[in-house]
Amino acid sequence: MTTSIAVGPDAGSVSGVFGRSRRLSDRPHEQVVFHEDAETGLRAIVAIHSTALGPALGGTRFYPYADESTALEDVLRLSWGMTYKAAVSGVNLGGGKAVVIGDPATGKNDELLAAYGRFVDSLGGRYITAADVGTRAEDLDVVGRHTPYAVGRTVAAGGSGDSSPLTALGVFQAMRAGARTVWGETTLAGRTVxxxxxxxxxYELVSLLVADGAEVIVSDVNPQALARVVDEFPVxxxxxVVASSAEVYAPCALGSTLTPSTAAVLDAKLVCGAANNQLAVPEVEKLLGERGITWMPDYVANAGGLIQVAGEVDGSDAAVVRERVESIFDRTAEIFEVSRALGVTPGAxxxxxxxxxxxxx
Structure with a gap:
């Protein structure tokens, strides 16, 4: 069963999905689609924020949300961010996102992914899906058997494979540009990150930072992920990390770690990471700025994965895609220049x- 709700300028100020969409900005979502498949247990939401620049592209997050309200909040915020990520990255795509409600460790199987693929296909190409938290390239292979609107599949299935290395490369390039703004040098060598x-x-970001000569401090609630990094790198x-002496804070887990409380105790001079929706509330950026902390908007720094799968859509080869990801350094530098010239925050x-x-x- 699929329910579609178009959210536009005439939606009014009612509560629920309409009010939440309008609260994000004065650019409300074009469409929010709720879907349930009783046979497989699939419960999914696709949020299409904008198709002004092209079809809405964004990953599918498979996560055990506490309730549907929390899932809706997440998909609305993430899809809004995808619109801005695509626009600032220069790709001809709009912004969308999907969430599947459930535990991927126990609820994800080929039948459910097939049902999800049929759901995506029913949207007629307005939304193109990719991987996100809880989904992998191999999952997209299954989804892609039921719709052409799936990117980020394995190389064997005709996709570009795991986007993590290029996402990390983009964050690293943004961090280098941030280091130039804060310390006057485009390296993290000798800095504590x-x-x-x-x-x-x-994991990929740690590898790049260690190779650049940074002193890396790490944390993770997953003991296996932590052990892997400790075994392979001098960390x-x-x-x-927030309470540590790090000069650079790189949030790379889930979002909303930057709160008013965090802003009050953070010692870092630069915040640049891969997590989406890092600010719990927009006002946090101002609080960081008042303490001399520079925040690079997450949707700029973490655009490498989007740029990679956008290359699948437009047929670009791997070398061109990598050049586009490396140019995140230039785009970040431009943002800092505009920020200084206009006297506004980097986010603005x-x-x-x-x-x-x-x-x-």
Whole structure:
């Protein structure tokens, strides 16, 4: 069963999905689709924020949300961020996201993924899915058997494979540009960088930082992920990266770790990581700035994965895609320049650049 709710300028200010969409910005979602498949137990939500620049592309997050309200909140925020990520990255795609409610360790199977693929296909190409938390390239292979609107599949299935290395590369390039702004040099050598979250992207980021000469502090609630990094890299473990002496804080787990409380105790001078929706509330960026802490908007830093799968959509080869990811350094530097010139936060500068591109479309 699929229920579609179009959320546009005339949606009014009622509660629920309409009110939540409008609360994010003055650019409400185009469409939010709820889907349930009784046979497989699939419960999914696709949020299409904007198709101004092209079809809405975004990953599928498979997560054991506490309730449907929490899942809705997440998919609305994530899809909004994808619109801005695509726009600021220069790719011809809109913003969308999907969530599947459930535990991927126990509830994910080929039958459910097939049902999800049919759901995505029913949207007629307005939404293109990829991997996210709780889903992998191999899962997209299954989804892709039931819809052409799936990217990020394995190389064997005709996709570009795991996007974690390029996502981490983009974060690293953004961090280098941030280091130039804060310390006047484009290297993390000799700097203490705290990486919070050692999943696929966090692991790759640690590798890049160690190779660059950084002193890396790490934390993760998953003991297996932590052990893997400790075994392979010369890192220091902490229970809390936020409370550590790191000069750079790299949140790479789930979002909302930057709260008013975090902003009050963080010692880092630069925040740049792979996690989505890092700010618990928008006002946190201002609080960080008042303490001399520079925050690079997450949707700018973590755009490498989007750029990779966008290359699948437009047929670009791997070398071109890598060049686009490396250019995140230049885009980050541009954002810092606009921020200084206009006297606004980097977040406001990034939004301005993204919105200009969307509006011209």
């Amino acid at each position: 705290g990486v919070e979250g050692l999943g696929k992207v966090g 220091r473990v902490t229970d809390s 500068a990034a939004n301005r650049i993204a919105e200009q591109r969307i509006d011209t479309a």
